[in-house]
Amino acid sequence: MIDPDEIRKIPRFANLGLEEMQWLSDKALLRHYKLGEPIFFEGDECTHCLIIIQGEAKVFKVLESGREIILGIIQSGEAIGEVSLLDGTHLPANAMAHKDCTVFALEREVYHKLLKKYPAVVHSIIRDLTLRMRSLRIRVETLSEQGVQSRISQLLQSFSREIGRSTSGSVMVPVRLSRGEIAGMVGARIETVIRIMSRWQKEGIVETLDNGFLIKEPAKLAEMVGQGD
Amino acid sequence: MIDPDEIRKIPRFANLGLEEMQWLSDKALLRHYKLGEPIFFEGDECTHCLIIIQGEAKVFKVLESGREIILGIIQSGEAIGEVSLLDGTHLPANAMAHKDCTVFALEREVYHKLLKKYPAVVHSIIRDLTLRMRSLRIRVETLSEQGVQSRISQLLQSFSREIGRSTSGSVMVPVRLSRGEIAGMVGARIETVIRIMSRWQKEGIVETLDNGFLIKEPAKLAEMVGQGD
DNA sequence: CGCTGTCTTGAACGTCTTCAACCATAGTGG
């Protein structure tokens, strides 16, 4: 039983009626995860739909080679585990807290009941799915770019479009990613990422800060696409 | 106005009631595309939901560099343009007939009316979206593999799982892909793909046929993952 | 203080791309 006000903060439930809101607040749970804490594991059965209210989660797989590939950085407002719940498959990847997280958890049965009882949420779900598809599609495009430099540039630009905050020519991307995580997103080794990012830092194109990246020369960053190291 | 029997062949509409079926057959159109014919272009407004009844479509983008990246090979029963219709964005990629195609076309307004009138189809749509998400996720994983050889191996294996037909140890993948198209799916150059596929052909691991690929040694193909050229 | 984790740099090696040429096939028009 949680505060209905919390529910109103979740975009997909924001326009529910009072009754639905009440119903949800009865059945839902809040969970907290500290940075680095696992949320679920690949292969687990999916028992809950988890919606990030605060913080950030990382969805990733570890290949046999030990290489980690990052399927997505999930921002607050988005759900994880939802697809598995919808199609009844086991979880296809791991998730962990990428920042301290507050998560809104709906049990599988509750989730499905919600869908049946309140068809209005179905449309929010579809909207969410299409958003996620777009981000996956962009990821595919990024990974298809030739040259690690191009891929990193694309990655930063897509973050820039999604959650960047423009300030006098520069764009702030408030996502903290380690070099290794960038490597996991663009399909490259950490050393390669470091070499490229260091150069960009020296050249004043992109600066790495504690809380994310500052793209100081968006135009120059864009030029990096389609040319070698 | 088309034959209701055609509609029953479409998985997502197969369990509609008579009334819905009739309604659809009134409003829907059938279209034909010859191999190689464009179906729509990136940036176009999305006016129809197109469901492949027969044949195969290729969804792809062309990067500035001229490189073609293939987002998906759409099999019969699946829809294209649906996501854009759902979230109201312009089409994010091109589509063309990859074989001669028969396509079931629903106008945007009809499609949305259908969703409103018959909530049952909403669930088919969600199932479709989750399937497409899975295939995109697998594509991301494939592209993240290091080494072109690994990626091609992964690609063939995923086709094998999705539409492969097992026969006495071998697996037939009934999808005709040119070397260039494989290159477009794994993010590599055509020459590299040729060299690898030729070697596999010589070694009796995978054979290229007119109508697809014959994976003669699935185990050996799987071993190709995670090791260099 | 020593540990751990992230970041960093250098050098050697291997893979992939690039460019260039060539073969085979099918379709076209003279």
Next chain:
DNA sequence: CCACTATGGTTGAAGACGTTCAAGACAGCG
């Protein structure tokens, strides 16, 4: 019938690029 063109496949050689391995810097934390 034959040149002519287009398309897809193929091969070789050179060089660019990324990985790999090895080593060290640096900060945070027990």
